[in-house]
Amino acid sequence: KAGVTQTPRYLIKTRGQQVTLSCSPISGHRSVSWYQQTPGQGLQFLFEYFSETQRNKGNFPGRFSGRQFSNSRSEMNVSTLELGDSALYLCASSFYLDRPYEQYFGPGTRLTVT
Amino acid sequence: GDSVTQMEGPVTLSEEAFLTINCTYTATGYPSLFWYVQYPGEGLQLLLKATKADDKGSNKGFEATYRKETTSFHLEKGSVQVSDSAVYFCALSAPSAGGTSYGKLTFGQGTILTVHP
Numbered sequence: 001k002a003g004v005t006q007t008p009r010y011l012i013k014t015r016g017q018q019v020t021l022s023c024s025p026i027s028g029h030r031s032v033s034w035y036q037q038t039p040g041q042g043l044q045f046l047f048e049y050f051s052e053t054q055r056n057k058g059n060f061p062g063r064f065s066g067r068q069f070s071n072s073r074s075e076m077n078v079s080t081l082e083l084g085d086s087a088l089y090l091c092a093s094s095f096y097l098d099r100p101y102e103q104y105f106g107p108g109t110r111l112t113v114t
Numbered sequence: 115g116d117s118v119t120q121m122e123g124p125v126t127l128s129e130e131a132f133l134t135i136n137c138t139y140t141a142t143g144y145p146s147l148f149w150y151v152q153y154p155g156e157g158l159q160l161l162l163k164a165t166k167a168d169d170k171g172s173n174k175g176f177e178a179t180y181r182k183e184t185t186s187f188h189l190e191k192g193s194v195q196v197s198d199s200a201v202y203f204c205a206l207s208a209p210s211a212g213g214t215s216y217g218k219l220t221f222g223q224g225t226i227l228t229v230h231p
Binding site for chain 2: 004031033035042043045048050055056058090092094101102103104105106107108
């Protein structure tokens with residue numbers, strides 16, 4: 001079974017631009033979560049989608065948004081990019097609706113904002 | 115809120131040495147606990163998990179026991195290999211307010227492990 005895929009793997013954007021990242025979950029998984037990884041803040045939860053609905057959201061500004069499609073694929077969007085948005089963005093998918101809620105991660109998208 | 119604290123690294127060991135990485139947590143309710151490993155340039159891989167008190171998760175020679183009384187989930191391996199060099203993350207999953215979602219993992223800061231031949 002193919003793992004979680006994320007595209008693109010690397011991205012360079014300029015401050016003020018917007019960016020869209022894509023995540024395809026493992027076949028059969030209906031829940032997708034997004035995380036931001038930086039050296040200073042570590043791994044931080046952005047949001048979770050299940051059946052096209054956002055079920056949980058982390059403490060990020062409204063410039064960070066996401067959505068999920070009927071085939072469970074998910075996108076996240078960052079508008080008005082800031083230098084501090086440079087990070088590895090990780091997507092994770094899960095099959096289960098409740099515990100133990102194992103999440104399987106993709107390789108990430110490395111975003112650099114200049 | 116929920117939080118996870120890992121021992122500070124980096125940890126440097128010789129091959130075949132014993133490994134312990136400490137992890138303690140704070141959570142409301144009854145979380146599930148995980149260890150993830152991240153190799154350079156890659157995403158996170160689930161290493162092991164435990165869902166209730168005294169559960170022992172194990173995989174690839176690594177073990178961790180869910181200790182509710184000490185709110186701990188320490189990672190151990192009896193004999194490390196050079197290939198174990200990576201960053202290790204302890205994490206918990208607890209229900210959101212309202213109990214509708216377990217989709218948020220709260221991570222520790224990560225521990226860099228380097229194993230020398």
